[in-house]
Amino acid sequence: MTWKPIICLAALVLSATAIPVDNNVEGEPEVECGPNSITVNFNTRNPFEGHVYVKGLYDQAGCRSDEGGRQVAGIELPFDSCNTARTRSLNPKGVFVSTTVVISFHPQFVTKVDRAYRIQCFYMESDKTVSTQIEVSDLTTAFQTQVVPMPVCKYEILDGGPSGQPIQFATIGQQVYHKWTCDSETTDTFCAVVHSCTVDDGNGDTVQILNEEGCALDKFLLNNLEYPTDLMAGQEAHVYKYADRSQLFYQCQISITIKDPGSECARPTCSEPQGFGAVKQAGAGAGGAHAAAAPIAQAGAEEAPAAAPAAAAVPAAAPAAAPAAAAAVPRANLAQLRLLRKKRSFGENEGILDVRVEINTLDIMEGENPTAPEAAALVSEEEVRRRVSSSGICLTPIGFASFLGIGTVVATALSATIFYVARPISHKH
Numbered sequence: 001m002t003w004k005p006i007i008c009l010a011a012l013v014l015s016a017t018a019i020p021v022d023n024n025v026e027g028e029p030e031v032e033c034g035p036n037s038i039t040v041n042f043n044t045r046n047p048f049e050g051h052v053y054v055k056g057l058y059d060q061a062g063c064r065s066d067e068g069g070r071q072v073a074g075i076e077l078p079f080d081s082c083n084t085a086r087t088r089s090l091n092p093k094g095v096f097v098s099t100t101v102v103i104s105f106h107p108q109f110v111t112k113v114d115r116a117y118r119i120q121c122f123y124m125e126s127d128k129t130v131s132t133q134i135e136v137s138d139l140t141t142a143f144q145t146q147v148v149p150m151p152v153c154k155y156e157i158l159d160g161g162p163s164g165q166p167i168q169f170a171t172i173g174q175q176v177y178h179k180w181t182c183d184s185e186t187t188d189t190f191c192a193v194v195h196s197c198t199v200d201d202g203n204g205d206t207v208q209i210l211n212e213e214g215c216a217l218d219k220f221l222l223n224n225l226e227y228p229t230d231l232m233a234g235q236e237a238h239v240y241k242y243a244d245r246s247q248l249f250y251q252c253q254i255s256i257t258i259k260d261p262g263s264e265c266a267r268p269t270c271s272e273p274q275g276f277g278a279v280k281q282a283g284a285g286a287g288g289a290h291a292a293a294a295p296i297a298q299a300g301a302e303e304a305p306a307a308a309p310a311a312a313a314v315p316a317a318a319p320a321a322a323p324a325a326a327a328a329v330p331r332a333n334l335a336q337l338r339l340l341r342k343k344r345s346f347g348e349n350e351g352i353l354d355v356r357v358e359i360n361t362l363d364i365m366e367g368e369n370p371t372a373p374e375a376a377a378l379v380s381e382e383e384v385r386r387r388v389s390s391s392g393i394c395l396t397p398i399g400f401a402s403f404l405g406i407g408t409v410v411a412t413a414l415s416a417t418i419f420y421v422a423r424p425i426s427h428k429h
Contacts (some may be wrong), residue, residue, distance in 0.1 A: 016286070020111065020112055020113050021103050021105045021106055021111055021113050023044055023045055023046045023047060023048065023049075023050075023105045023113065023248045024044065024045050024105070024113050025042050025043065025044060025045075025103060025115055026043040026044060027043055029041065029042050029101075029117055029119075030042075030043075030074075031119055031121070033097070033121035033274060036079060037077055037078045037079060038074050038076070038077050038079075038084070038097060038099065038119060038121055039074065039075070039076045039077075039116070040052075040075055040076075040077075040101050040119055041072055041073070041074035042072070042073045042074060042103050043071060043072060044071050044073060044105075045071070046071065047068070047069055047070060047071055048068050048069070048070060048071065048072070048073040048105070049068045049069070049105070049107060050068070050103065050104045050105040050106055050107060050222055051064055051065065051066055051075070051103075051104045051107070052064070052065040052074060052101065052103050052104075052113075053065070053075070053100070053101070053102055054074050054075075054077065054082045054083065054100065054101060054102075055099075055100040055101070055102050055105070055116060056083070056100075057082055060082070062081060062082065063077070063081070063082035063083075064332075073103060073179065075101065077099055077101075078191070079344055082099065083202070083203065084097060084098075084099045085097070085098050085099065085357070087204065087251070087283060087354075088420070089122075090253075090352050090353075090354055091150070091351075091352060091353050091354070092124060093230070094122055094123050094124040094125050095123045095125075096120055096121070096122050097120070097121045097122075097123065098118065098119060098120040098121070099118075099119050100116055100117070100118050100119070100202075101116070101117050101119055101134060102114065102115070102116045102117075103115055103116075103117075111273075120357070124310050129239075148185075148186060148189060149184075149185055149188070150184045150256060150351075150353070151183055151184035151190055151231060151256060151353075152181065152182065152184075153181065153182040153183075153192070153231075153254045153256075153353045153355050154180075154182075154355060155178075155179075155180050155182055155250065155355035155356060155357040156178075156179045156180075156181075156254060156357060157170075157176050157177070157178055157179075157250075157357055157359050157428065158176060158177040158179055159174075159176060159177075160175055160176070160177065161175075161177050161236065162177050162179065162228075162234055164176075164177060167359065168358070168359060168360060169319075169360045169361075169362065170239040170359060170360075170361055170362070171239065171361070171362050171363075172239055172240060172241060172361060172362070172363060173238050173239060174238065174239045175236060175238055175239075176236070176237055176238070176239055177234055177235070177236050177237075178222065178234060178235050178236075178237055179232070179233075179234040179248075180192070180194045180225075180232065180233045180234065180252065180254060180355065181231065181232050182231035182232070182254065182256070182353075183231070186206065186233060188230070188259060189258065189259055190230065190231060190256050190257065190258060190259055191230050191231075191256070191257045191258075191259045191265035191266065192230065192231045192232075192233065192254050192255070192256055192265075193214050193233075193254070193255045193257075193265075193266075193267070193268060194210065194214055194225055194233045194252055194253075194254050195210055195212055195213060195214035195252070195253055195255065196208075196211070196212050196252065196253040197209050197210035197250065197251070197252040198208060198220075198250070198251050198252075198281065199221075199248055199249065199250050199251075200248075200249050200251075201242045201245040201247060201248065201249070202245075202247055202249055203245075205242060205245075205280075206280070206281045207278045207279065207280050207281065208278060208279040208280075208281055209221050209278050209374070210222070210225075211279075213268050213270070214268035214270070215268055215270035215271070215273070216235075216273040217277040217278045217279060218272060218273060218274075218275065218276060218277045218278035219272070219273040219274065219275055219277075220275050220276070221237065221278055222235060222237050223235050223237070223238065223273060224234075224268075224270045224273060225268075225281075227267055227364065228288070229264070230259065230265045230356065239359070239361055240361070241361035241363075246360050246361055246362065247358065247359075247360055247361075248358070248359050248360075248361060249356065249357070249358050250356060250359075251354065251355070251356040252354075252355050252356075253354055253355075254352070254355060255351060255352050256351045256353060257391040259349060264359035280296050300372050318341050379383070406428045
């Protein structure tokens with residue numbers, strides 16, 4: 001076997017500008033939240049010739065629409081198919097029905113003009129109060145109270161640290177900051193504790209990372225939380241992902257309690273978490289994470305929607321804030337707060353808000369500093385050669401020895417020539 005020297009030289013790479021598909025979505029999608037299904041329609045600039053399908057279910061005929069020839073494209077998704085996820089909310093009471101829909105303008109491939117939308121409908125449960133009035137001769141004692149509105153809470157994943165920007169896309173190992181905040185119209189009134197946090201891939205694979213007391217279970221995923229203020233919690237972490245899954249859905253519960261005047265908010269007393277202690281849950285996450293889909297119309301009075309549903313369609317992002325109380329009132333004084341604590345007894349689930357956030361993770365080799373899924377690309381052979389060539393010449397051991405030998409012979413010949421030319425000059429002197 002003979003070894004041949006290999007020299008990696010820089011190659012000129014010519015880039016060609018591809019022509020994008022001459023079509024796109026006009027305006028925002030139109031979402032109709034029905035009693036048994038969700039309907040999504042898109043208005044396109046030119047007649048549509050592509051596909052509308054549920055992300056990850058392109059090969060299932062019932063989860064893909066191939067209608068074309070018009071400037072309107074859409075799809076209807078029943079609650080009991082196509083991985084339509086249902087999430088129960090405790091405050092406000094109701095059910096979130098969500099899915100991710102992709103509109104592709106090319107008949108065979110996903111191109112740069114295609115879009116993915118996170119579709120979410122909220123069906124609110126209403127409590128109807130029936131009352132009657134009766135007149136009696138005795139005086140009736142009237143009770144008057146003032147209700148302080150609950151805080152509005154949100155869950156964000158920030159880039160780098162507490163002062164970073166919210167991100168939706170990240171690479172494995174990237175440092176991020178999990179941040180929970182609650183905004184209140186009053187000061188020094190409420191305390192917040194984050195607990196019962198889960199992470200899942202949207203297909204039922206759910207793992208608990210914070211237990212019901214608010215303590216971390218796996219130090220490699222998330223450490224015990226820090227509480228800089230009464231209504232804020234956070235902790236640094238590094239991005240991870242499921243195998244063969246790019247999306248992560250986080251859901252937590254925040255317990256809101258009334259703060260005693262002149263006291264500090266009670267915080268969880270947690271020991272140092274161990275490695276690999278996260279608990280995998282069967283079917284759904286704690287606090288009503290993505291459950292098995294079923295038609296709301298068949299759920300009976302327990303889960304029947306009672307008001308006009310609210311629809312939301314945003315590109316690849318899910319809302320994380322829990323709505324506050326309807327009326328805004330000034331801060332109650334200490335006597336009113338004490339009266340409120342005595343007269344109102346919190347039930348098992350009252351005073352608990354559900355917050356959620358979503359992030360898309362990219363593999364280590366999927367590009368540097370991606371800002372969108374289109375930014376992720378595998379490193380090609382030409383790119384490897386360009387990187388190696390930009391740092392120098394690559395030689396095998398035998399090639400390097402040959403290079404040294406040729407250099408030595410050339411240097412010796414050059415020295416002999418100079419010496420020979422210089423000899424007659426020395427005799428003249």
